[in-house]
Amino acid sequence: MELLRPSSLGELDGGLFVHGGTEVVPLLRDGILEAETLVDVRGVVPSGVDGNRIGAGTTLAELEASSDVPAALREACRLAASPQLRNMGSLGGNLLQSTRCWYWRLKYPCRLHGGERCHAAEGEHREHAIFANDFCASAHPSDVAAALLALDARVRTNRRELGLADLYRLPDEADRRTTTLEPGELILELELPPVEASVYLKAMDRKRWAFPQVGVAAARSAAGTRIALAGVAPIPWLLAGPEDLDAATPLPRTAWKVDVARALVQRALTDLTDLR
Amino acid sequence: MKLVVNGNEYVVDAPIGASLASILRERLGLTGTKIACNEGHCGACTVMVDGVPVLSCITLAHTVEGEITTIEGLREHRLVGAFVKADAVQCGFCTPGQVVSAAALVAANPDPTTEEIRHAMAGNICRCGTYPKIEEAILHWRD
Amino acid sequence: MARLIRTEKEVEGNFEEVWLVVEEDPLEQWPGGPGDVVGRPALRKDALERVRGEARFTADIQLPGMLHAAILRSPHAHARVKSIDFAAALALRGVRAAVGPGDAPGLEAEAGYAGAPVAAVAAETLGQAHAALEAIAIEWEKLEAVIDAEEAVERGLLHGEPERYERGDFDRAIAGADVVVEGTYRTQVVLHNSMETHQSVCEWIGERLDVYTSTQYVWGVRNEVARELGIAADMVRVVCEYMGGGFGSKNSAGEYTFAAAVLAQRTGHPVRCALTRREENVAAGNRNATIQRLTAAATRDGTIVALGGEFVNALGWGGWSASTEGPLKILYACDNVRTTRHTAKINTPPMKAFRAPGFVEGTFGLECLIDELAAKLDVDPLELRRKNYASSNDGTPFSSKNLAECYERAQKHWDRRHDVRARSDATWKRGVGMASQIWYGGGGPPSYAWTRVGSDGRITVVTAMQDIGTGTRTAMAQIAAEELGVSLDRVEVSLGDTARGPYATLSAGSSTTPSIGPAVRAAAADAKRQIIEIAAQRYDLEERVLEIRDGRIVSHDGNLSVALEEFLDMLGSAQILGKGARGPNPTGMSVLTFGVHVVEAAVDVETGEVRVERVAAIHDVGRIVNPLGAESQVEGGVIQGIGHTLSEVRLLDAETGRVLTTSLDAYRMPTIADVPEIVCEFIDKPDEHLTNLGSKGLGEPPIVPIAAAIANAIRDATGADVHELPISREEMLRALREADRRKSGAGLQSVAH
Secondary structure, three states, rough: EEEEEEOOOHHHHHHHHEOOOOOOOHHHHHOOOOOHHHHHHHHOOOOOOOEEEEEOOOOOOHOOOOOOOOOOHHHHHHHOOOHHHHHOOOOOHHOOOOOOHHHHHOOOEHHOOOOOOOOOHHOOOOOOOOOOOOOOOOOOHHHHHHHHHOOOOEEOOOOOOOEEHHHHHOOOOOOOOEEEOOOOOOOEEEOOOOEEEEEEEEEOOOOOOOOEEEEEEEEEOOOOOEEEOOOOOOOOEEEHHHHHHHHHOOOOOHHHHHHHHHHHHHHHHHHHHHOO | OOEEEOOOEEEEOOOOOHHHHHHHHHHHHOOOOOOOOOOOOOOOOEEEOOOOEEHHHHHHHHHHOOOOOOOOHHHHHHHHHHHHOOOOOOOOOOOOHHHHHHHHHHHHHOOOOHHHHHHHHHOOOOOOOOOOHHHHHHHHOOO | OEEEEEEEEEEEEEEEEEEEEOOOOOOOOOOOOOOOOOOOOOOOOHHHHOOOEEEEOOOOOOOOEEEEEEEOOOOOOOOEHHHEEHHHHOOOOOHHHHHHOOOOOOOEEEEEEOOOEEEEEEOHHHHHHHHHHHEEEEEEOOOOOOOOOOHHHHOOOOOOOOOOEOOOOHHHHHOOOOOEEHHHHHHHHEEEOOOOOOOOEEEOOOEEEEEEEEEOOOHHHHHHHHHHHHOOHEEEEEEEEEEOOOOOOOOOOHHHHHHHHHHHEEEEEEEEOOOOOHHHHHHHOOEEEEEEEEEEEEEOOEEEEEEEEEEEEEEEEEOOOOOOOHHHHHOEOOOOOEEEEEEEEEOOOOOOOOOOOOOHHHHHHHHHHHHHHHHHOOOOOOOHHOOOOOOOOOOOEOOOOOOOHHHHHHHHHHHHHHHHHHHOOEEEEEEEEEEEEEOOOOOOOOEEEEEEEEEOOEEEEEEEEOOOOHHHHHHHHHHHHHHOOOOOOHEEEOOOOOHHHOOOEEEEEOHHHHHHHHHHHHHHHHHHHHHHHHHHHHHHOOHHEEEEEEEEEEOOOOOOEEEHHHHHHHOOOHHHHHHEEEEOOOOHHHHHEEEEEEEEEEEEEOOEEEEEEEEEEEOOOEEOOOHHHHHHHHHHHHHHHHHHHOOOOEEEEOOOOOOOOOOOOOOOOHHHHHEEEEEEEEOOOOOOOOOOOEEOOOOOHHHOHHHHHHHHHHHHHOOOOOEEOOOOOOHHHHHHHHHHHHHHHHHHHHHOO
């Protein structure tokens, strides 16, 4: 294995990108990711907050402490992972993290790994998805992605600009990926439209250092109110409104998540009203 | 690879992919840094890079640019005495990592509240459950 | 004088009749209350090196030329190795040796669970060893696997015969009772997850084998390794000076030790074999799941007339069946008791003792049911417990029991419940619950200690025990200091090495302090006697007028007062050596520990979140040697118990039998943010019948009642009966829904009437 440390975007040429390494390093060790060339992209990904633009290299710890970003993002960072992981992990990396589905992590030949079955749907799935779970029941673990989705963030990569929702795709028979990033594409920056108020609420089974059972972000802007959820679908999940929860398709052991989501969405909307 | 650890410079030859924790422990003999999960979940391997606590077990040694501080560099820190005095140690396997996290906390915030301590220390798992004593040690670290 | 007795020996609630050679224990107990050193808070003797990262754990042992071993484990829940070929593995770079089924103890051709060890390789690096595992060609014959415990019971797949117990006439008592409550309770599998994984480093030196291992029982490992390898026990030296947690899972040698020993023999190099965290979560033991179908019956005045339980211990492929029915049999005075315990043999990882095995699970079911009974009787739960107080263990008197005083002290915490409930709001409901604790913890013989006093007047206690993090090294030093009349800083303790001290028992079953403490005191007393004999000759005084106080030899009339080191300076290189042994337990008495927890909890009735806000833990464990260390033990037990109650669960894939929660993001132990206010109180009365010390053990008691106390607080807060651990949001919301149904059902009924 070799390690490249480019100092300009022009030098990028293949390889596996690594920033904080909190996700890539364990997945490399497990053989879920494989690479001959690691590319340390810290030298080319911007970091820091500049007005409504946030460098994708900004760590979660920096965002947690930043008064320049909307409350939902700050709170999502504050409640994400552990202090050390927040010190290491970058915003861009967080958006690209993989599911915590134990079958996927333990390399069961599941659909997300290109296989024929969703082991979780048939097996142990108490922490899995309540939406879009018919092909793959994995739950997306990013608090930050839900917050940014509610905040209607736009993503700038080294190739294009896109809405955050378009960064994600549901895995299907033909394509098992959960993001639309192409090989060699690197997230550089996030841009946030103006927002009047935003909140992030998180249900987890420890008070700190746990992935979301259900995370609820809500943001109000001139364009209206957006609600996005973490931990409920294979990708960050946008709700048109609380009534969308009636259309949830929980698995036998994930029905409880619908109740939790309902309560948290209601609270988030109430909190937004209180922030008026 | 060149590493600066506790103010000393080391030149180490190791394959790409080696974790900082393994280099510290096996190559530099700095075994105060413990490996308990080796996948970034427990905090036992916590060291500071430029004063910031990170998980050395999932840090690629070759990507480290800043100055590393391990428990060996904190042996004279007042927190050590505070941990001893508060009985904030049982089996002691997680304790060096706890001290490193605590040292970074009090450097940034010399008078942390209970809530701030709990927020900053939540990434260091202690199976013996010394948490109340750790909290006490950090609250009174300068006494 | 040595005496041979036939006695009942208890470890972790497991009893066996044994012959024991014991020595008399002629020392009078010290009076109750704090002494000069014992009974006063002491800082840990070994805190500094542990905090500074200098303590050398097994994980830190690096020997010249040391190789690393990795273990091949079965991917199947039940299978047999048809063939195994190491050729490709051995051809890889750095690989030095491989062993398969039958080559080392613990490696077997029949794998009874996914994760069972079948082979091991040694290589120059751990990475090479893991790569070599992939290259082993192995052919499996898959066998039928049963994962479900109830299916196993139905099919008669059991470890041993069902365990049955009956006293009185259960059926008649039920028929005559005014109130009967029944409930089914389930407890989950939980994992010890010691921070230091199970591991050993083995090195052969000539014919001798040195084993550095993370263990709770250096002598047990010595004897087991010697027996399994067919060598004399004295040729095996086991070292464990510091160890990173065990909680019951490190009482024996384990396949990693045997593999390291055999691979070291074959390669001529020292070999380390350490479990990874993921292996730890699969194959290092667990607290087995239980199913408990319980019945309690009472008369209207609150007298419990019958208790019954059908228990299933879902043991896994191995381990031993702990007494889940224990609390039900002995916690309350009840004339009519019937229990049956089935021990399911299923194709899941083996159980190992985990901090009060059986009683933790059994107390959850029993103490929840008692509260349901109290509700049905409309009696105060604390009053119900007081009313049914057991004054003997089924006829056998207790050596000491101060549970009544625990209840007395609990009252002020219990009385807070009106205020706690009043702090409820629309979503957060608050309540208070309690549960009683009963468990063993008396220890027993044999254990030995030596003391060594030099001309500098410093004392070394030598005993081949181990301090697994509980602070027993400090407690032993305190006991020696108290007996010898010196300050704590004059005493060191040498432990953790079978080659440099006498036998001491295992650090499990809350037995270290009550077992080894009295031996240490006896050894200190022996040295003191000799010092006084010498002083009497030197100063021409009678021995009986001399004592050692505050580090000085003094005569009762005050005419002689000489510093110990000044007096002993004449020894030069000579030393005073004392020896001591643990005497027998009182015959015909039941030695048990007691306590009560009062918990304040809050429940978010919309999201099912449960928060434990305050725990008052009151324990009766005889004399407290180190109040500071004791408080740490209680806090640790409570916190581990909160994890057990709320967030920890080992999950298996039912199809493959493989553990899914192998990493610490999925297996969730409490963090510092999850800790409630914890108030510790000790009765601190020496057990006058138990040894020269009057102390019982404290490692396990604090984890026993916490789950039930939390569940009872939840019931107080919400009216919901949780019947399953962990009390996840899913279980909490289910219980709340059921309570709502019950309420609306009751409403409909009253309308119909």
